[in-house]
Amino acid sequence: MEAIYNYFETIPTLHRSLILVGGIAFFWIVESIIPMFRFGYKKWRHAGINFFFTLTTILVNFPLAFLLLKTSDWTQVNHFGVLQWLDMPLWADLLVGLMLMDLIGAYTAHLVEHKTKVLWGFHLVHHTDQEIDTTTANRHHPGESIIRFAFTALATFIVGAPVALIMLYQSLSVVLSQFNHANFALPKGLDTALSYVIVSPDMHKVHHHYQLPYTDSNYGNIFSIWDRLFGTYMSLPNADLKYGVDTHMERENHYGLGRMLKIPFEKYKGPGSEI
Template identity: 70%
Template structure:
């Protein structure tokens, strides 16, 4: 564990890029082998749209990365944050606690807030307008949302008092797990169910991409599923009942146009209506 920790303390940018690209490539291939849905779309064109937003996320995060490093350095220098207040612990436990707390504050909380604050929902909406959810959907985020997510990552690092190695491990896991739970892959149902007690499984997260409330406002988790179970936002829906998209933005043509997607946060949009949970069972 110490060698892994040391590696992530100084992980090169090129290696982080390899993790991102390798994850997409691996799950992309797996989608051909064990697809969940036989989606009828141009996989290349669809990926092109989502990779565009992946690149905008990189462009937003790269010049701001120094703020994250400065935040981490400040917490260590000033003995601030949860990890610095806890008793000394083994490295593996320190990493586990740090990653779990970062997952709560930087991912789950950020995601929940984006669904509850109207202005932020306008930016996050782009992620939900994908009618063909696959592994590339994981990186489909408006540049404005990328800024919001970065702010929450800094906030999480500040509260947790996360050393560089811890938040780098968290970010690597976050990228890969997000690609995994968005991937259009079919796992044995029992395997997926058992997995969903620990991490966010594909079937669990697909419910979040159902086009109607309350399912859209459920299963916010990224790495660990405990937060949705703990805060009462965990829901199930059989795969055959899931319809991707957002009921207030049903136009598939516009939702596959980069220019239109970039403008969505600056438009007035309808508030989605809830559906009766009993009627969908």
């Protein structure tokens, strides 16, 4: 456990990049061999849209990473945060810290985006994808990248997260998101078993169904416990899934970059409502 902690405390930028690229490459290959849905789309063209948003996310987060590290350093120096107030062994620090980072930085951020009209506009771009695959995991409007960063910084502050925990959390968050968006289906028994611990592919894909109430469910990213604990868990057979969001089903909302960048600044009521 100490070796894992030390690795993520000083993880090279190259290794972080390999985690991002390696995850996409691996799940891309798997979903190409055994796709759950045969979309009949031009996979590279679809990926190009999502890779554009991957790049904007990187460009937004790169300069903001300095603030995240400064927040972490402050909590360590001033002994502030949950982990600083509890006397636990290293494995418990990592587990509890990881769960709290996921709760605040992912589940809560995601829930708030769905329940707040202004924030939903930015997150809606993620939901306009009607051909969900592993590249969809990184499809986030630049404005949403800033929103997500704010929640990650808040989580770091509340948890009192050391750098090693932040790097571990972000690495797992990226890989799990690529995993549960990938266009393949695990054996149903395995998927169900996994869904009691982590967010499985079948569990997350329900969140991408185009209509309420399913759009407002299954907010988790790493751990599934939060949806089950807070009553936001829902299930739906894969055969009944239809991806997208019912207010923005036109093709331009799915493939038009210019149009997608403007979506957050238009007037609408929220997911599942009339414009």
